[in-house]
Amino acid sequence: MVTPLSTLLKHATSNTILTIIDTKQYSITFFIIRGDTATTWTSIYASLNHTMHPTLWTYLTNLSYTITGPWMLIGDFNETIFLGDQRGGIFNQNRLNLFANLMDNCNLLDLATIWGRFIWHHNQNGIRILSNKIDRVLANVDWRLSILEASVAVLL
Numbered sequence: 001m002v003t004p005l006s007t008l009l010k011h012a013t014s015n016t017i018l019t020i021i022d023t024k025q026y027s028i029t030f031f032i033i034r035g036d037t038a039t040t041w042t043s044i045y046a047s048l049n050h051t052m053h054p055t056l057w058t059y060l061t062n063l064s065y066t067i068t069g070p071w072m073l074i075g076d077f078n079e080t081i082f083l084g085d086q087r088g089g090i091f092n093q094n095r096l097n098l099f100a101n102l103m104d105n106c107n108l109l110d111l112a113t114i115w116g117r118f119i120w121h122h123n124q125n126g127i128r129i130l131s132n133k134i135d136r137v138l139a140n141v142d143w144r145l146s147i148l149e150a151s152v153a154v155l156l
Helices: 005-010 050-064 093-105 141-146
Strands: 016-024 027-034 037-045 071-076 108-110 113-115 120-124 127-132 135-140 152-154
Touching (some): 016 050, 037 141, 050 093, 071 141, 093 108, 135 141
Parallel strands (some): 113 152
Antiparallel strands (some): 016 027, 120 127
16 A cells, blocks of 8 residues: 555654645645744746746746745746856846746745856757756745755755
């Protein structure tokens, strides 16, 4: 007999409860209670097809209206936020604006990256022609204020 993932996670430790709130094609959102601390997390793997991103951004914006308290989003957003998040290739300002609107609408902050910067690289004939920071961690102000010392380390 297979035990459902949510059951396994709820019983992973005696003082931690994880409840899956919602799943979509490109995300899963869960609520974690550990001791007397509660946090909402959303794990993202955005499509490589950038025309599908606005649908995900709208979904996340609508989801944000249902979340109270600390919220963190982590994963592969397949988008850059700043010009410095890309080296080589053509920077798409319109896509950046859509992603920036998501962050504004949801009051999300990009957590600082230490050590490495670029996550994804494209090589052609053995020469690196494009590098991007497309994996990131975003958090709302409540989450950021609850864990001031948090940072993101790129271990590539």
